[in-house]
Amino acid sequence: MILGRVVGTVVATRKDERLTGAKLLLVRAIDPHGKDEAAHMVAVDTVDAGLRDKVLVVTGSSARMAAGLKDTPVDAAIVGVVH
Numbered sequence: 001m002i003l004g005r006v007v008g009t010v011v012a013t014r015k016d017e018r019l020t021g022a023k024l025l026l027v028r029a030i031d032p033h034g035k036d037e038a039a040h041m042v043a044v045d046t047v048d049a050g051l052r053d054k055v056l057v058v059t060g061s062s063a064r065m066a067a068g069l070k071d072t073p074v075d076a077a078i079v080g081v082v083h
Helices: none
Strands: 002-012 024-030 034-044 054-059 075-081
Touching: 002 034, 024 054, 024 075, 034 054
Parallel strands: 034 075
Antiparallel strands: 002 024, 002 054, 024 034, 054 075
């Protein structure tokens, strides 16, 4: 799992039909103290996260096991909001 902060949204004019209706968010990795790290990623939002929310992101096969993403071409998914 990766701890991150939502820093923006991503708009795709064309995407796989299995991702129609999915919200794509730009996430920046952060350390446990909240300090920004260099890595950015695009992740599918499964928990209705918002701008500047701290989130948990899973990648790889774990992302495809997230709610509603079975059999979709996903490599990163937001699975939780950290309060």
